[in-house]
Amino acid sequence: MIISVGKIIAGAIDEASSDLRKLSLVIHDNPELALEEKAACQLLVDYLENSGFEVQRNVAGLSTAFVSTYVSSAGAHGLNIGFCSEYDALPGIGHGCGHNLIAISGVAMFLAITRVMDKCRIPGTVKLYGTPAEEAIGGKITMLDHGVFDGTDLLMMLHPTAGYSGAWHSQCCLSMKIEYFGKASHAAMAPWDGINAGTAANIAMLTMGALREQLKPDWRTHGIITNGGQAANVIPEYSCIEYTIRTSWASELDILRERTLRVFEAAALATGCTHKVTEEFAYLDNQDNPVLGQLYEEIMESEYHLPPERGVGGSTDFGNLSQKFISLHGMFDLAGTRVPNHTVEFTKEARSAEAHRRTTFAAKTAARVVARCLVDEGFWKQVKRAHEERQQNSGDHK
Ligand SMILES: [Zn+2]
Ligand SMILES: [Zn+2]
Incomplete structure (x- = not known):
């Protein structure tokens, strides 16, 4: 089962890869700051609508936020899976955090899991959240406060950096x-x-x-x-x-x-x-899920033959979501060059063909982790137990 699901995921992402590359380059070459990501938002919404998906815009009072929703042809009575795309740039250095890649990784995972649900007749709902202003006011926090993520069972996003990890405990x-x-x-x-x-x-x-x-x-x-x-x-x-x-x-x-x-x-x-x-709104720490993170790292390691790197430092508004929902904030290696985020070198690498290849591989990996949750009840139980344990222990740090 999992092998054929893996093929469906790879097929869906490979099929979309050249379109995703074009979206990524346009977003990269026209960097827009937090809450001003009009062109990037429009581009992603157009792509989703042209691909046959419904999109709701102006979510939570944010003009550059959106939610695209897919309900499985097998019915909605299954897991509610969400993916996040970011697309804001940094002042002065453009896409020095690679959010153009995060934008397309969200789309890639969304396309893959909608295809899996459809082909395997798995009931459920899949949502792609367009989440603006990660680098400034934390668009996800506003969306969370407005109840946009209510009902979510599992949330995923990916982020490029130096090295890969399924266990980033952000600050x-x-x-x-x-x-x-x-x-x-x-x-x-x-x-x-x-x-x-x-x-x-x-x-x-x-x-x-x-x-x-x-x-x-x-x-x-x-x-x-x-x-x-x-x-x-x-x-x-x-x-x-x-x-x-x-x-x-x-x-x-x-x-x-x-x-x-x-x-x-x-x-x-x-x-x-x-x-x-x-x-400003406080960004909370990212509560990684060790069960999801381990599977993500195992698949990444099979590709890169290097151990994961669980660095410290840095924050994300995804942390606030992780406190509430079962989630994975997967890190993937930008291009194997070890340049740090928020630098002009990172900006340059974020438009490279190698960065695109690694982004699509990370999206396939994370989608395979999601698929495992959909088809393996025992695994999903372990994931839920790990989340509950994490929530119980997170208050013990004064
Ligand atoms: Zn950043
Ligand atoms: Zn970032």
Whole structure:
């Protein structure tokens, strides 16, 4: 059974491969930032509609989000499987995270599993979620809050990086904007009349640096001053910094958040400024499923003859989905060149033929993992048990 299913999966993805390559290159060559991915969204929606699938647009109030839904010809009374596509780029370096490849990997897995359900007469529902703004505000979190993923039994997505893994425990991540409000004054004639918002930003940056001494090794804090004043001869009346904090577990993020907020408040107090903190949605850690992850890694290893690499660092809005749903965030090796994500070199590799070949292989691999869940009840039970265990243990990390 599993061998013929494997052939159906490979056939569906190979058949679509040249079309997927074209989609990937157009998205890559026209990088669009978070929430501005209009052309990429349109391209994917057109492709799905031309392939005969229904697509719902403007999902969760996001103009560049979509959901395509397929109901098996054998009926809907089976598993509800979801795949995620991302397609946002990074400022300055374009597709330096390879989201053009993530976009087509989602489509590839969707096509493969709809074909499997159809040919093998397996009941169920398959959805492809077009999830914008992963690099900025976390479109998946907004979609989750709007109930877009309700009823999902299993969610999958793939991401290119250096090395492959079925067990990426990503970091929780919270980004904040901190504004200081002071009083402008001539910096030479009457500096004593001013309240220096630029100094507040500096104190905040330095104190965050000092705080690092007492952070756990796997925690991260990093930030920039985006506005430190307008002119050297004016005491700045306004300053702004952007800061991100990361921890391995959600319970730790609350602790680090409290300490960080105290630092920002202290800088205001020290300078006499007032301040305002605007927090983004928190990205939670990715709760990998060891049963799904192991099968994914076994198939990947049979191709690459290299062990998996479970690196640390980095965050994804898929983490919030993984806290709720059984899921796999599979990592695959971009092109065998080991360039890191978020670099111009990664951008270049993300349009290579080798990256495309590896993307389609990873999609076939992940689709085979999904197919196993569909046809092997014992395996699916193990997957569910592993998810429950993970959920029970995730709160023990203070
Ligand atoms: Zn990224
Ligand atoms: Zn990414």
